Amino acid sequence: MLPDLQTLTQKIRDIAREEILPRFEHVGFALKQDGSLLTEADLATNRRIAEFLGEQWADIAFLSEEMESAEQERLLREADALWCLDPLDGTSNFAAGIPLFAVSLALFQHGEVVLALTYDPVRDEMFTAQRGQGAWLNGQPLRCQPSAFKLRNAVAIVDFKRLSLPLKNALLHNPPYGSQRNLGSCVLEWAWMAANRGNVYLHGGMKLWDLAAGTLILAEAGGYACTLAGEPVFVPALAPRSVVISPDAVLFAAWLQYLRENQ
Incomplete structure (x- = not known):
């Protein structure tokens, strides 16, 4: 049985609004080895979400962008069920004061994505999907449409x-x-x-x-x-x-x- 999506989305929304939004335009940053940015918001959000997932679903392993690559490789090799988190995608935007960034979380089971969410805290937009069940934006069905454009x-x-x-x-x-x-x-x-x-x-x-x-x-x-x-x-x-x-x-x-x- 998959984790309850409503429980998951509500907690991710709460964490993002508590850890990311108050730091927007009020936080410094550091450079990671690959040259990408890292802020307090990345680390605080990563820690809070990891703790929540571990408490609620202790049998599911956890992989984050903020881990060392050797540990990420090990988890991908060994875990049948695995969370994959980007605690703050768009960190350069965040650090520059550009309001385009989000939290993203996916659940892998046996090498495929079965549950997903992306949350934009600035616009309070929660995009979610469950394999075989559809996709939603703030609980409303999300459907791609043909365009009139060439x-x-x-x-x-x-x-x-x-x-x-x-x-x-x-x-x-x-x-x-x-x-x-x-x-x-x-x-x-x-x-x-x-x-x-x-x-x-x-x-x-x-x-x-x-x-x-x-x-x-x-x-x-x-x-x-x-x-x-x-x-x-x-x-x-x-x-x-x-x-x-x-x-x-x-x-x-x-x-x-x-x-x-x-x-």
């Missing part, structure tokens, strides 16, 4: 920094879409695409905790995703994965064709 009119969300140089050049000099955005929070970008906020999406390399919850939320909402190689995005491993998304089947096919022709 690819040339589409709003694209694109993260350029991990793309190949040929693809970057193609997108800069011959973009197939109408306009381009980048939120700076992978987990919000998954959730927003599931909510039809944007037409096509591209990221050159996400970490496991960036994509785990989003893959289930988007899939249960009826959206489309794969890697640049055409493979499923989610695998229970630490190596970064490229991501191509659209909530619209026609746009997804056109977008993927353009990307394959310009890699």
Whole structure:
């Protein structure tokens, strides 16, 4: 039996509002070894959620972005049931005073995502999904919808920094879409695409905790995703994965064709 989603979402909402929002625009940061930012909000949220999950579901192992990679690898090898947490995705936004960041949590069972949530505390938006049961935004059904746009009119969300140089050049000099955005929070970008906020999406390399919850939320909402190689995005491993998304089947096919022709 899966953990109760209502109990889970209420506690994650409470923790995020207690640990993240009061520190927004009032906290310093440090650099991790990979150059990414770390704030007090990351650490406090990570600690509170880990404690809550351990108390409620002691039989489920816990993996977080904030752990050492050797421990993450061990958990992925050995645990049949495993939480995967990003306590604050969009830390650079958070530290810069940009209100685009979120908490994201997924539950793996036997190597697949079965439960997922992404919570945006600024907008009080809770995106959730359960395998085979659907996706929701604040308890209301979430469904991807076809767009009236052609690819040339589409709003694209694109993260350029991990793309190949040929693809970057193609997108800069011959973009197939109408306009381009980048939120700076992978987990919000998954959730927003599931909510039809944007037409096509591209990221050159996400970490496991960036994509785990989003893959289930988007899939249960009826959206489309794969890697640049055409493979499923989610695998229970630490190596970064490229991501191509659209909530619209026609746009997804056109977008993927353009990307394959310009890699």
